[in-house]
Amino acid sequence: MFLTTFLTARYGRCFPSRAAIESHHVRAFDRFRRKVMPRSPFYRDLARTPLAALPRMDKASLMENFSAINTCGLDYDRALEVALRAEKTRDFSPLIGKVSVGLSTGTSGQRGLFLTTPRERAQWAAIMLGRFWPDLRRRQRVAFFMRADNALYRSMSNPMIRFEFFDMMTPWDEHLPRLNGLDPTVLIAPARILGQLALAGLRISPQRVISIAETLMPDDRAAITASFGCRVDEVYQATEGVMAMTCPAGNLHLNEHWLRIERDVIDPATGAFCPVIHDFTRESLPILNYRLNDVLIPDPEPCPCGCASQRIARIEGREDDMLWWPGPSGPRLVPADAIRNMIACLPLRLRDWRAIQRGDVLEIWLDGADSDPRPALEQALTDLGRRLNCTPPQLLVRQGLPSEGDAKRRRVRVDAG
Template identity: 70%
Template structure:
């Protein structure tokens, strides 16, 4: 299956229409219910149920039933001990039998576990290498920045791939000499790390020449994408991967598509006007820890236009962020969703230049930090946001401007955030 996955990812034409995708998913679920669900004590008696009749899952429910859901006979507490020991020692080599165990904190801070069998690790590596290996005939050097290593990621290594893990819990400066010595042909990192490396490259502190740059783990903002592409002279690709699986990847033209060859992703629409939805995942490749009818709280904005690449898998305009970090402004007919993209556009279109910004919604107030903004930026932005509110038929929040930038309390350096008290009372 790994070779098939590699060839599909590398040379496959993609799906030609929705009917082909639906037929593919139906066949995959038939195989999954026959081969995998009977091996899970939790799902054993549900193999004849339709997908939508299966229990709705989220991280809390999955972890509460971890021992019964997984097909490897692995106890939750034993897996958690292995994962925590790896995190504290920073030695990620130990397995449970042949199964790798990983710990996820997630953006919500709630701990979760994931498993990967040798087969699942080979499949993941085949998909990634098929999509993003620059030249098959040349040995590649992969720099991978993540919070934790795992046998899943090391499965990228082979005689033609030199894989190097860079620990995000180590000081950033400590990585630079080793990174320069590696001179990676493939650079994989969260968006904020790529932006920091791009800034260092632009200032002359690095001279990297990667053939592929891939953003993972965080939402990639248009500002950071432009900075990264200027610094490294190549398109930045995205892999939208959660603990629950690889949900989306960029095609050869750089457009983000749902990963519908390996997952079925249904939609829980939260805003009819934009089509914004939270994905509900059914992963027919994950045998160790079945992921079925699993709702994420990420918000995706679909792109209604077909992709020029020809693949019919749903194109995603952008990843808006977590559901509880979406801006909502009040209106006479109820709360109106305000896309982060609209705020970014308002700031990008200011006639006055600025270096950087942060926007934080807190209750009925919108706090704005405009770093090194030219005179006149504040009144211009007030006018622009008032116009945005009129177009949405919404009431704009009170605007509070600050100088400089706030202390970085958000590990993922989101420029637009919503504090918990802003999510009620709109």
């Protein structure tokens, strides 16, 4: 299975058309209904139910029904106990039988569990290695930055790969000498960490740099590319699976070879949608009719790579963090990208920034502004409202950066509290 998946990820022909994707999904779900769903107490009697008619899931409902949904006979409380102990001790090696348990908080802070069997870990490793291994003729050194380790990630380790986990909960200064000593050929980290590494004066020359876990912003991409001298690839992976990856042409595509991803459109003008996932590879904890609150912007242009899998222009952020400003015919979605461009075009130098909407007030936090930003910000906000035909909220300018409790940076967000 590993070799087949590896070869498919590295050399397999991409889907030439939507019809080919649909045909592939029909065959994959026919097997999944016969082989996997009967093993789940929750889905056993729903094996012949149309996908769209299955119970709608999100993280809360998946966790509420965790004990009945998983096919491994694991109790939620037992799995949570193992995951919490690993978080506390920072020892992520214990398994329940052969099943690894991971804890996810995501950007929302809502706690969730994920499971992986040996087969699933091998498949994930085969996909990642097949797609991103720089040179099959040479042994690779992989540096992987993440909040928590897991047997899933260590499944990439083999005689040809030296895999080292860098715990993001460890003091930053401890990482740099170790990273210089490793001199990784593959560097994998959240966008924020890659941005910090790009400025750290490291003596490393990775051949592949892969951004994970956070939205990769254009200014960060440019800085990382300039520092390390190679293209930045993206893997859009949630607890629920590998959602999208960059293709050889450098564009982000939905992972329709292993998932069926439908759209819950929230803004017809831009096509912005929340993905609804049906995963026909996840056997330990079936993910079916599962709606993520991430907002994706589709790119209608065909990709030079020739793959018909949906191309994604950008990952906009969480649905809860979408800015909606009043317009003449109702609320108007203000893309986070519009806020980013507005800040980028300000005639002043900045180290960093945040935009937080609280009710009818938009707080703009500016770190390191070298001049008074208010006049330029007020004009930029007025121009943005005019361009989008909507009314901007009241502006409040703050210096520095706000305290941020979650591990994932979100430069544009809504604070409902």
